[in-house]
Amino acid sequence: MEDFGITQEDIKLIQDSFGKVCDTNCWELLYKKLFELDKEIPALFKGDMKDQQHRIMTMMKIVVEGLNHPEIIIPAIQKMGQRHIEYGVQEKYYSTFKSALMFALGQTLGTDFTPNVKKSWEKFYDLLASTMNEQ
Ligand code: HEM
Numbered sequence: 833m834e835d836f837g838i839t840q841e842d843i844k845l846i847q848d849s850f851g852k853v854c855d856t857n858c859w860e861l862l863y864k865k866l867f868e869l870d871k872e873i874p875a876l877f878k879g880d881m882k883d884q885q886h887r888i889m890t891m892m893k894i895v896v897e898g899l900n901h902p903e904i905i906i907p908a909i910q911k912m913g914q915r916h917i918e919y920g921v922q923e924k925y926y927s928t929f930k931s932a933l934m935f936a937l938g939q940t941l942g943t944d945f946t947p948n949v950k951k952s953w954e955k956f957y958d959l960l961a962s963t964m965n966e967q
Contacts, residue, residue, distance in 0.1 A: 913964030
C-alpha cells in the first residue's frame with residue numbers, strides 16, 4: 833500500500849479511528865447522507881438497510897485490518913467492485929459516497945476526526961474506490 837501513498841502512519845490512524853466507529857451508528861449516518869446527496873442512489877438498494885449497514889461495516893473491518901497485507905485484500909476489493917457494476921453503481925457515485933463517508937466519520941468521531949485522520953481516510957477511500965474500479 834506504500835506504493836499508493838498510504839504510509840504506516842496513515843494505517844495506524846485509520847485502524848485506531850475505525851476501532852472507534854466500528855460498532856456505532858456511523859454506517860446508518862453514511863447511508864442517510866448518501867441518499868440525501870443523490871436522489872438516484874436509494875433505488876439501487878434492494879435489500880434491508882440494517883443488513884447493508886452491517887455488511888459495509890464488516891467489509892471495512894476486513895479491509896482496515898488487512899491494510900498491512902494488500903496482496904490479500906486487493907483481489908477481494910476488485911471482486912467487490914465487479915459486483916457493484918452488477919448493482920448498477922456508476923463510477924460517478926463513488927465521489928458522492930466519499931462525501932457521505934467523510935460526513936459520517938466526522939459526526940461519529942467528533943474532535944477525534946483531526947485533519948490528519950481525515951487526510952488518511954481520504955487517501956484510503958481513494959485507493960479503495962480506484963481498486964474497486966480497476967478492470
Ligand atoms: C468504498 C466504497 C464501497 C464499499 C466498501 C462498499 C461495500 C459494499 C458491500 C460490502 C456490499 C454488500 C454486497 C457485496 O459485497 O457485494 C455492498 C452492496 C451494495 N453497494 Fe456498496 N460499497 C462501496 C461503494 C458503493 C457506492 C459508491 C455505491 C453507489 C452509490 C454502492 C452501492 C451498493 C449497492 C446498490 C449494493 C447492493 C445493495 C443491495 O443488496 O441491494 N456502494 N457495498
